[in-house]
Amino acid sequence: MHNIKAIYFKEMKAYFNSPMAYIFLVVFAIITGYFFTRTFFLFNQSDMRSLFNIIPLVYLFFIPAITMGLIAREKNIGTMEVISTLPLNDFDFVIGKFLSAFSLVISGLLITLVHFFTLTYVGTNIDIGAVFTGYLGLALVGAVYSAVGIFASSITDNQVVAFIIGIFIVLIFFLLDKMLIFIPISLTELIQYLSIDYHLSNISRGVIDTRNLIYFISVAGFFLFMTIRILEIRRWK
Amino acid sequence: MIKIENLSKFYGDFEAVKSINFELNDGEVVGFLGANGAGKSTTLKIITGYLTPSSGTVLIQNKNIQTDSHEIQKQIGYLPELNPLYGEMRVYDLLYFTAQIRNISGNNFKDALSRVIEQCGLQGIIHKTIMECSKGYKQRIGLACAMIHDPKILILDEPVTGLDPNQIVEIRNLIKNLGKEKLVLMSSHILQEIQATVNRIIIIHEGEIVADGTNEELMSSFIGNTKLTLEIKHIKDPSFKDLLAKIPSISIINTIPNNDSIILNLEYPKDEDPRDALFQFAVESNWIILEMSPHSANLESIFRKLTTKESNNA
Numbered sequence: 001m002h003n004i005k006a007i008y009f010k011e012m013k014a015y016f017n018s019p020m021a022y023i024f025l026v027v028f029a030i031i032t033g034y035f036f037t038r039t040f041f042l043f044n045q046s047d048m049r050s051l052f053n054i055i056p057l058v059y060l061f062f063i064p065a066i067t068m069g070l071i072a073r074e075k076n077i078g079t080m081e082v083i084s085t086l087p088l089n090d091f092d093f094v095i096g097k098f099l100s101a102f103s104l105v106i107s108g109l110l111i112t113l114v115h116f117f118t119l120t121y122v123g124t125n126i127d128i129g130a131v132f133t134g135y136l137g138l139a140l141v142g143a144v145y146s147a148v149g150i151f152a153s154s155i156t157d158n159q160v161v162a163f164i165i166g167i168f169i170v171l172i173f174f175l176l177d178k179m180l181i182f183i184p185i186s187l188t189e190l191i192q193y194l195s196i197d198y199h200l201s202n203i204s205r206g207v208i209d210t211r212n213l214i215y216f217i218s219v220a221g222f223f224l225f226m227t228i229r230i231l232e233i234r235r236w237k
Numbered sequence: 238m239i240k241i242e243n244l245s246k247f248y249g250d251f252e253a254v255k256s257i258n259f260e261l262n263d264g265e266v267v268g269f270l271g272a273n274g275a276g277k278s279t280t281l282k283i284i285t286g287y288l289t290p291s292s293g294t295v296l297i298q299n300k301n302i303q304t305d306s307h308e309i310q311k312q313i314g315y316l317p318e319l320n321p322l323y324g325e326m327r328v329y330d331l332l333y334f335t336a337q338i339r340n341i342s343g344n345n346f347k348d349a350l351s352r353v354i355e356q357c358g359l360q361g362i363i364h365k366t367i368m369e370c371s372k373g374y375k376q377r378i379g380l381a382c383a384m385i386h387d388p389k390i391l392i393l394d395e396p397v398t399g400l401d402p403n404q405i406v407e408i409r410n411l412i413k414n415l416g417k418e419k420l421v422l423m424s425s426h427i428l429q430e431i432q433a434t435v436n437r438i439i440i441i442h443e444g445e446i447v448a449d450g451t452n453e454e455l456m457s458s459f460i461g462n463t464k465l466t467l468e469i470k471h472i473k474d475p476s477f478k479d480l481l482a483k484i485p486s487i488s489i490i491n492t493i494p495n496n497d498s499i500i501l502n503l504e505y506p507k508d509e510d511p512r513d514a515l516f517q518f519a520v521e522s523n524w525i526i527l528e529m530s531p532h533s534a535n536l537e538s539i540f541r542k543l544t545t546k547e548s549n550n551a
Contacts, residue, residue: 006337010330017325082382085285086338087314088306103490235289 003088007096008103010071030106031058036115046123051115052134052204056196059105059145060174064166066104068159069150070097072225075157091230094224098150105142109135128190132207135153140216141196145170147223154227160168173219238262239284239390239420240312244293245281253279255444256293261437263389268431269424271441272544276423280441281394284422285315297390311339314383315441318394318424321375324368328359331386337388345371353381356411373404380411391415393423397430409434413513414456428536438536440543447543455539462504464490465512468528469519470498477501484511498527 035054052065071094074080083093119126152166152232153159171191178194180188192198241263242382246254254276261267271277282288284295286306295302297309323331329401332353336346345493354360357377367378376396383391396412397405412434415421425431431438432452440448441457448455465487477489486509505511519526 002340002342003338008335010334011327013330014323014325071254075324078317079320081282081287081317082315082321084287085310085313085317086335087310088338233439235287 003092004096004099007088007093008099009080011097011100012103015066015100020066021104024062024104025108028058029111029236033115034122036098036112040115040118045087046119046126048115048119048131048134051112051202054139055109055112055138056141056174056200059141059219060167061172062108063101063105063142063145064149064163064170065144067101068153068166070101070150070154071231072157072159072162073082076159079085081203090228092153094150094231098146098224101146101149101221108140109142127206129203130167133206133208134204135206140203140213140220141200144173144196144216144220144223148173149218150191151227152224154230157230204211238296238298240296240299242283242296243278244283244296245278245291246276246283246288247291251389253444254283254290255494257441257446259446259449261422263420263421264416265437266421266435267423267437267439268435269439269441270428270431270540271424271426273426275441275544276444277426278394278442281315281392281422281424284315285313286310287456298407305341309418311386312389314386314391316379316383316391316393320379320451322367322378322382327366328370329362331378332381335382336358337360341386346394349385349387349477352387354382355414356384357368357381358407360420373400373407374405376400376408377498379484380408384415388417391419391421391423393421395425396423397425397427405430406454406483427538432536440540441543448539452536455536459506463507464502464531464532466528466530467501467503467515467526468495468498469501470525470527471519471523472499473522478523480515480518484514494523 032051032055036048036051037051039235060080070081074083115208116131119131149162149166152169155165156162173194173196177192177197180191183191193215199215202212241257242261243256244254244519245252245256245260257276257280265456269277269281283290284297284302286309289303298312300309301465303311310476326334329350332350333346336342336349341349354363357380359374359381362374363379367375370378376399380393380396383393391412393412397408400408409430412421412423416436419436423431425436435452438448438455439446450458466501474490475494476490481487487503487505490504492502493500512531515529516526518524
């Protein structure tokens with residue numbers, strides 16, 4: 001446990017000692033703020049749907065960007081060799097890194113709470129439950145994308161390659177349910193179940209279903225597990 | 238104690254380390270010598286648990302690196318080749334992070350920190366960002382990280398590469414001091430460096446150990462004959478028949494005329510010393526000896542002999 005903590009704080013320091021965290025948070029806040037306020041007063045509705053719709057799109061590019069260096073950079077500058085010879089489990093290493101990226105994503109989400117306060121100030125009949133589950137869904141998507149990003153970062157020592165692979169994989173998950181019309185009917189249910197949007201929209205509607213929770217947790221878990229495996233394989237080369 | 242048995246490592250089809258064996262004891266400072274690509278770093282990486290051996294075993298303090306890697310890694314400090322560091326981190330943060338992973342915290346960390354600052358001479362840069370530090374300081378930061386947990390075994394892969402002569406002397410003294418109580422295994426391809434620092438040398442060539450012993454042992458076992466150069470005036474018989482008849486243990490390599498003198502290169506078995514007899518002979522023949530200098534064997538010649546002969550055979 002103390003190893004996860006050590007890795008976590010090292011990565012958080014690295015994020016906040018470099019422009020990375022600030023650029024992510026500021027640009028994230030500007031983009032989400034723009035899309036929220038653009039239609040908020042126009043539609044005159046007391047909900048945050050426009051915000052919740054745009055954030056998964058912003059995630060598509062932002063999360064691979066903040067995760068791309070997590071492991072690829074360690075390999076590139078050679079510190080992976082130092083890390084691998086410390087008494088440190090691959091599990092602790094990957095989880096610590098994952099939690100730091102996830103924390104940064106959550107920080108971004110926390111900034112958008114400003115819009116929630118705007119809503120409570122000017123709105124009426126606010127569905128607090130839907131807002132809560134909307135945020136919960138976004139946090140879960142953030143966790144899945146962070147796990148994918150770390151996986152992409154572990155299979156290369158080039159950050160740009162990690163970024164592109166990361167975007168590619170999250171894009172597949174993002175687009176799956178938009179492709180349903182091209183897919184044989186027998187497979188649609190499976191493909192739909194694999195798509196992020198299907199589960200996110202369920203949660204965002206205010207329904208917390210364990211099936212959706214299990215989906216997010218298992219996809220994130222799968223990619224973290226694969227990352228740990230990739231690190232193990234490296235040793236045998 | 239490090240014990241290596243039949244250790245091999247393949248990279249694909251290429252066998253980088255070919256079934257090597259050696260045993261290192263506590264308190265030894267051992268130099269691991271070899272040309273670039275000889276398998277030094279690969280061996281060190283296996284000992285530290287970074288790479289897995291293709292076959293063979295590595296026992297450290299009687300524990301197997303493959304089954305007890307974390308137990309072993311707790312007792313090893315490792316400075317990899319090229320000394321990779323997180324450039325954007327502050328020196329203190331890096332040492333703190335390393336200490337955390339090593340499970341050193343609170344007062345233990347304070348003690349460990351002041352110890353490595355003292356040992357590695359990090360006073361004055363502890364709050365600097367690593368990338369602002371000079372190469373010599375970076376090397377010491379790497380060493381400090383490797384030593385923060387006061388390991389029993391230190392493994393240093395080319396610790397002095399790229400340092401200036403003053404820094405080399407400093408690091409050398411540091412390693413010598415550490416060697417009084419620790420087992421230090423350092424690799425290098427700088428022969429003088431190894432010779433000045435270590436008390437046992439292992440030479441590896443194309444993945445095989447070709448020599449193992451103290452500096453003196455290597456000298457005596459690998460250099461059969463001592464060479465001697467003489468510059469002599471007033472020679473009547475340039476074929477030196479009389480000389481060879483009088484002192485049969487010497488053999489002449491060549492003679493080079495030099496103005497009115499002759500330079501004579503000869504050799505004799507290492508356990509004989511015919512210089513007295515040579516001088517007597519010169520006096521009797523009225524020679525004037527301008528120069529007489531024996532060429533003592535050095536590590537460089539041994540190294541060249543070992544690492545070129547093998548590749549010629551292959």
